Amino acid sequence: MTSDPLRLTGEVDDATARLLRTTANLDKTSLATASLLPGWTRGHILAHLARNADGFVNLLTAARTGDPIPMYASPAARSADIEAGAVRPPTAHRDDLRRSAERFAEAVAAMPAEAWGATVTTRRGPWSAANLVWGRLREVEVHHVDLAVDYRPADWPEAFGHRLLREVATGLAGRSDAPPMVLRCDGRQHELVVGDRTAAPTVSGAAVHLAAWLIGRSPGTRLTVTPDGPLPTPPEWI
Missing domain, CATH: 3.30.1050.20 (Nonspecific Lipid-transfer Protein; Chain A)
Structure with missing residues (x-):
């Protein structure tokens, strides 16, 4: 499904702001609590969301420059980064989420119009660069629910x-x-x-x-x- 990426950037910003408000109330014990995803704590969810933002930055850079930059260095590196990040203190999670979101926004802003037509390689195969902003919005909204705090599908726009x-x-x-x-x-x-x-x-x-x-x-x-x-x-x- 292709959506106009520039029309969705505001929705990504709003979704990220909602996520950050939720994380403001999570302490060390809350982050170690199981999420809705089997085998993952809330800390795993937040670490994944930060690394996912950087992965999308890689894909946006690939679309803009034409260089074959992968979303993640490897599946093993992706998993290792999530595991390592999951146990960080709450302030580190919040800072990482905020800064990675800023990097994503900067990468979107740097895209020339013609670059949105490029094809990039995600973990699941080829994808149009025009879908990347939607992909990030979907990740933030769905995984916000997966935190199992106070955000539910009924809260989705x-x-x-x-x-x-x-x-x-x-x-x-x-x-x-x-x-x-x-x-x-x-x-x-x-x-x-x-x-x-x-x-x-x-x-x-x-x-x-x-x-x-x-x-x-x-x-x-x-x-x-x-x-x-x-x-x-x-x-x-x-």
Whole structure:
């Protein structure tokens, strides 16, 4: 899904500010508490978000200069950086998050218009540079929820929920392990169809709740199914 990167920069700034407000209340004990991601503490989440920002800086630099700069030096280096950063004191986490976010913003501002059309190589394969700002926004918003503090999918901006829902549904439409379903947002006539709709159930709700359920951040208790029955089981998200 391609979104105008310059239109999303303000949303990234706002999402980052919300994340930093949350981290202001986390002490050493809170950071060592388990997050919603198996095997990761809240400290792991924050270390990942900081290194993710730097990884996107690498990709933006690659798009701007044409040099084949990888997002991370290697999968092992990425994991090692997250493990090492997870146990830092709260002030170090907050400073790292803030400074890495500033580096990301500077890298975005340095992009000439033509560079957004470049193709870069992410951990999961080729991606248009025009998607990088959206990618960062998605990381911040989803992992903010993963901290399991006081930020939930219901707190996501509506526009973010709709973008995420469309991206995830589009990805599911091409997967053989995705159950057929029709996704309908409250108050909207437009539907997103996954698989053969002939006998597919219709799952309805707000975009943020549909998206959160599809990516495994919600059990879907605020969704309705027509005809009445259990929710389909979406495959594992990225």
